[in-house]
Amino acid sequence: MSTEAADWWGTAVSRVSPGLIELRGHPVQELIGKVGFGQMIWLMLRGELPEARRAALLEAALVAGVDHGPHAPSIAVARMAITCGVGLNNAVATGVNLLGDVHGGAGEQCVRLLEEVVEEGDEAVARWRARDRYLPGFGHRFHSYDPRRDPLLHLVAEARSDGLVPGHFLEAALRVERIIHPVPMNIDGATAVVYAELGFPAPLARGLFVLSRSVGILAHAWEESGQGRRNKGPLPPSIQPTYLG
Amino acid sequence: MSTEAADWWGTAVSRVSPGLIELRGHPVQELIGKVGFGQMIWLMLRGELPEARRAALLEAALVAGVDHGPHAPSIAVARMAITCGVGLNNAVATGVNLLGDVHGGAGEQCVRLLEEVVEEGDEAVARWRARDRYLPGFGHRFHSYDPRRDPLLHLVAEARSDGLVPGHFLEAALRVERIIHPVPMNIDGATAVVYAELGFPAPLARGLFVLSRSVGILAHAWEESGQGRRNKGPLPPSIQPTYLG
């Protein structure tokens, strides 16, 4: 037994020994059938089981972000991957790999913005706008009004009324929205409000988006796998890319 | 407008136009806060909303597979990725990329085995055993008895009593277990029973495992990101690999 090697991989997430699997201190058999998938996500990321209604709010945000059509790079590349003869897991990995700072990072950045607005007020907004004319979580290149904004904010407002969340991240987001009117909050902003209200640190806004979008990536990859294409390019074969040289 | 290009990316999964996001025919605002994450996964993959109790059974299987410790290659590589300076999404993608035929494919293979046993009976088992002494979904290199088997099978039996699932995949799996006694069903076998009973085709057993394990991968990557290691190798730096040349 090498104590040093065993320590190198030490973790508080899970303990596994013959016949035993403990996840965040809970034997797995006490979790199966007892907690929902949203609660399990929370437990694994935070180390504690959430109240059911707080987990339901988390699930609402996870539901909201699953898909935005095959135009989204994360979805498109997974569909292309499937036609190249790799496994379904490789196709999902390919899509998830694209959820970088630009495609998947706005939620994380918006949580940071909201944290600063909560602490400092409107000055934080001015500082962010001086750096960049876009504010993460606000405005959408495609939707003038993002249909996911209202139902998510409504759920947060309700949760605040019921004392389930503090509410100041919601207030901060609405204040930002008033300042930059008429640019409304988008999906990244609305889910950032949810995640921040529930106490998730900023980087997990991206992590949670990864879990959410993986569902859409998988659904599209699976649909593509039934269509029989091989080596699907971005354009139909009859359209050849322009040569710029 | 290029009809040809638009058709090339045609899909029945989602429709997006300015102000509108429809997922499997449902406006997204009618889903947010109304359906749980498990139901949403089902809707996206199957095209129809499941009854809540059938979705709960799906969630039990998703909960069961989230993690098996940092010894699992999918988990370990995600932790290593984080220490190399890539994004949280890249770390999760790295882990998911490893859920191939050997690491993530046993559930898919077990669904196929069970389908054949349902159709042909014991002959199918003999044919599979003639090909390979291991049966996918049975036996575990680490647990002599997998603690996730009983709670999952108990939930399926309950669902069958309530008329929620047909039950013949459960029967088939138990028959296989009797034939190869004393080798018990493992997590891949027990989740295969759940997925097959709920009507998921075999390849989605791997797809669903991807969604499930992504949670553990993310939790471990997140923990590692707080530990400050750089370029984490598989062994502590003091242990040097043996040279075999």
Place this chain on the structure above:
Amino acid sequence: MSTEAADWWGTAVSRVSPGLIELRGHPVQELIGKVGFGQMIWLMLRGELPEARRAALLEAALVAGVDHGPHAPSIAVARMAITCGVGLNNAVATGVNLLGDVHGGAGEQCVRLLEEVVEEGDEAVARWRARDRYLPGFGHRFHSYDPRRDPLLHLVAEARSDGLVPGHFLEAALRVERIIHPVPMNIDGATAVVYAELGFPAPLARGLFVLSRSVGILAHAWEESGQGRRNKGPLPPSIQPTYLG
């Protein structure tokens, strides 16, 4: 010191200790500036340094496969990845991940075909054609005559004249071409001839294609990084995918 852990990562590829790096038994300082990149690739994969002219033939095949335009899925996804805010390495990885059985596997399959033709003659061709009407390495969906065929085969013929390669894989490939006339050899067939003549086992035909195509993937990703697009979808934003639901 854990002998067991050190053995677990044992390798004959490289030995590293403080102040020492040996690659396939050669101190790295004796390789730098002394061997070309093609020779180094050969050394690492085969364990021995090749003669310069055999390495040059390998390089000809590596040169031939670097790129086939942004229509190739491997190239397109790397360009899309760059616009999503991930690193250049993540973009290259995304492209390489797509070189699966369909996109990157034809060379490997063609080496196997040629090996069987060398051993069994025309019967092997009949058997392969009975399984599938396409033969790996022959015919191209886009080029009626692949411009990379002639120069590669010419180099192999020359090398055979000079006694550098045995020549029977070239003969086998030409025999297949006569049998299925007028379908000519393509890039996968011509590089398979090169790799087989040089003694590379079939799976390394895919491995070498990975090294070759990585160059084109990187060049395209790098070009895209200078163009400033964000979240590049497969189609320009004005073209919306068709909804098939």
Place this chain on the structure above:
Amino acid sequence: MSTEAADWWGTAVSRVSPGLIELRGHPVQELIGKVGFGQMIWLMLRGELPEARRAALLEAALVAGVDHGPHAPSIAVARMAITCGVGLNNAVATGVNLLGDVHGGAGEQCVRLLEEVVEEGDEAVARWRARDRYLPGFGHRFHSYDPRRDPLLHLVAEARSDGLVPGHFLEAALRVERIIHPVPMNIDGATAVVYAELGFPAPLARGLFVLSRSVGILAHAWEESGQGRRNKGPLPPSIQPTYLG
């Protein structure tokens, strides 16, 4: 024909039409067998064919970085991937995906440092040291003196004598080394000198390292594929990770 879609994928890297493949303006048949792999890499990234001796210097740097043993995360994860049942390309992609800012970014950062030292002199060094006590490209956690330093710098000095490179990046690097004595240049520093002297922009230092290290990743993945392990964890199965909860 959709001009808009064709323009969306416009590129100056390659032009492909039936029977024609042009790479950076050169018909592919005029490159095969005429230019080495190093020259081809240069052509694809820069758009022009290099003189043979400058390409040889590039190859020396590519040779130097191929491998640093299975302790390097990029190598280890590729070996693990192979045992999980994914393709050789997926294994290489997994390794390349880890060459992020920490694992693969030091060369890029060192080129930037050298550019600033060339422009501003010692002040740039002071500024970088004020930000971080480590300078990218200098010092090695494992080698007190990196065996790859001397042969690479010697080649650059020779190339400067022959008028092939200007030499001021070499001078800058040596000046930095004197300032922070006794911490010597490492592989990232020495290759950064090569790349900068040859006129590659900083981000391509990472890109070139990706091409270089891919060779070692492939060699290790290939070796592992012959060893028959399944689901290789970071530690031998007998060593269990410590639970920290």
